[in-house]
Amino acid sequence: MAKIVIDGRELRTSTGRYVERLLHYLQALDNENDYTVLLKPQDFDGWQADNPKFKKLASPFKEFTFGEQLGFWRQLKKLKPDLVHFGMTHQPVLYRGRVVTTIHDLTTARFANPAKNRLIFGFKQLVYRVVIKKVAKKSKMLITPSNFVKDDVAQYANVNPDQIIVTYEAADKITHKPEPISELTGKDFLLYVGRPNPHKNLARAVEAFAIVQKTHPNLKFVLAGKFDANFQLLKDFGGSQAIKGLVFTDFVSEGQLRWLYENAKAYVFPSLSEGFGLPGLEAMAHGLLVVSSNATCLPEIYGDAAHYFDPKDTADMVSKISQVLDNPGLQSRLKEAGQKRIQKYSWQKMAFQTLEVYRQALTK
DSSP, X not given: OOEEEEEOTTTTSTTHHHHHHHHHHHHHHOSSSEEEEEEOGGGGGGOOOSSTTEEEEEOOOOTTSHHIIIIXXXXXXXXXXXXXXXXXXXXXXXXXSOEEEEOOOSHHHHOOOTTSOHHHHHHHHHHHHHHHHHHHXXXXXXXEXXXXXXXXXHHHHTOOXXXXXXXXXXXXXXXXXXXXXXGGTTOOEEEEESOOOGGGOHHHHHHHHHHHTTTSTTOEEEEEBOOOHHHHHHHHHHHHTTOOOEEEEESOOHHHHHHHHHHXXXXXXXXXXXXXXXXXXXXXXXXXXXXXXXXTTHHHHHGGGSEEEOTTOHHHHHHHHXXXXXXXXXXXXXXXXXXXXXXXXXXHHHHHHHHHHHHHHHTO
């Protein structure tokens, strides 16, 4: 029996789905080890254990802060775990206990964020680049969500690829009742769901949409996600180019998201860098056609179930979106392939593989 700590401070962030599903299935798989799940105080009441071998503990230490490096380090030392699983790269670099780290991608190390102060973000990015290499070397095992990220991390951090285990994530169909969005009811629209960070390449997708719109004048482009400074930059860009038909939803409920997936004409994923590409799989799970960038891990994850374009070539993006909108045979093939593709992935399998990683790490 081992004492295992899981860092769940990211539970309510964009990557929190991974941690939440891991905890859900681990509780069904492991009745041997004792687990402590560390949660931010504001998330503490929102997660409940179903297995008595799992308990939760508040951890009020913000990511990328001195509090994380010192206070969190002291908390871990006091817990005296046999193993800690960090679901993200950020962690106390001074902690020398046995560690497993999940590295989702290296996007933060490579892309700037124009919505942030350039000097402050540049400094944090520099620190992140140093930390990720130190974390990779001190972890007993690393987990990545794709083979692309595995190879990328091995090269970037100069670690043995045998130390890195790939555990694919998965997509669940939303079970909430669909909630129509009134301004989109009866409209034709393309869909993007997620954050608007620069590597998502949304400005180029908006440019492509404006060209597609010339042959599909009633088409809209829905960008779903919490409205922030980067979305404002994108909205300003669309306005400066006099592009009509852009719809910024701000935060959407699960029911609204299901309705969007079920009523869009196609899901457009123009990203320059992904670790797994979960939104495209979610789209497939709801029967939505996916037009995707061919960058990084996306062809590995989507296989033949997406229609690919070069994300740096606006004309190619226009061509591939138009083909999906106008070709019934292609639509039929993609829809069938998408239903087959999503069967390849399982959160339960991911949790089982992660438990095996714990067992290996505990023997190192």
